Amino acid sequence: DAKTTQPNSMESNEEEPVHLPCNHSTISGTDYIHWYRQLPSQGPEYVIHGLTSNVNNRMASLAIAEDRKSSTLILHRATLRDAAVYYCIGSQGNLIFGKGTKLSVKP
Amino acid sequence: DAGVTQSPTHLIKTRGQQVTLRCSPKSGHDTVSWYQQALGQGPQFIFQYYEEEERQRGNFPDRFSGHQFPNYSSELNVNALLLGDSALYLCASSLVNWQGTEAFFGQGTRLTVV
Numbered sequence A: 001d002a003k004t005t006q007p008n009s010m011e012s013n014e015e016e017p018v019h020l021p022c023n024h025s026t027i028s029g030t031d032y033i034h035w036y037r038q039l040p041s042q043g044p045e046y047v048i049h050g051l052t053s054n055v056n057n058r059m060a061s062l063a064i065a066e067d068r069k070s071s072t073l074i075l076h077r078a079t080l081r082d083a084a085v086y087y088c089i090g091s092q093g094n095l096i097f098g099k100g101t102k103l104s105v106k107p
Numbered sequence B: 001d002a003g004v005t006q007s008p009t010h011l012i013k014t015r016g017q018q019v020t021l022r023c024s025p026k027s028g029h030d031t032v033s034w035y036q037q038a039l040g041q042g043p044q045f046i047f048q049y050y051e052e053e054e055r056q057r058g059n060f061p062d063r064f065s066g067h068q069f070p071n072y073s074s075e076l077n078v079n080a081l082l083l084g085d086s087a088l089y090l091c092a093s094s095l096v097n098w099q100g101t102e103a104f105f106g107q108g109t110r111l112t113v114v
Helices: none
Strands: A009-013 A018-023 A032-038 A045-050 A061-064 A070-075 A084-091 A101-106 B005-007 B010-013 B019-024 B031-037 B044-050 B053-057 B064-068 B074-078 B087-094 B109-113
Touching: A009 A018, A018 A032, A018 A084, A018 A101, A032 A061, A045 A061, A045 A070, A070 A084, B005 B087, B019 B087, B019 B109, B031 B074, B044 B064, B074 B087
Parallel strands: A009 A101, B010 B109
Antiparallel strands: A018 A070, A032 A045, A032 A084, A061 A070, A084 A101, B005 B019, B019 B074, B031 B044, B031 B087, B044 B053, B064 B074, B087 B109
């Protein structure tokens, strides 16, 4: 499993895009990049995952660097409900969580 | 579909006691993983069960044990409770070859050891 590095916290304004970075320089070729988020008092929630190509779903977009050593989770229009801790995980097996990035969204 | 359900939601135990936490996975999922989350920290992987056997284990002492039943539900047992075992215990369910799919988490069991 890859070691990931994320900023401890980030702030965003409501309805603006948010780019959450993650470094995973030790990622292997078969490790997927997963993003989960955890809202207060809840269990983690799946956001998105990918291997090499950029990915889009209804929640977010995942941009993966060509060398796969970093990725960026993009929330296109942040809402107050997006305030959470976001975890980036590089894994081909179990989900190994780091400390994540605490995202605050200001109205 | 009820998703992943955990019980109980909260409980208080005394140091030295034993506790059993329960998890029912999402319908169709065959793999259950358990995590411990201390306040302000990310979830820490305890172990994973598939086909009623422990597949992988994190850095937790033998006081932490588990079981998976034929219906894929699972239990986490913790013996000789310590104050430091106070945490949110999360259960996640997935498919055994899950990399192409997502894992689903329950709301957790809040364990307080006094």
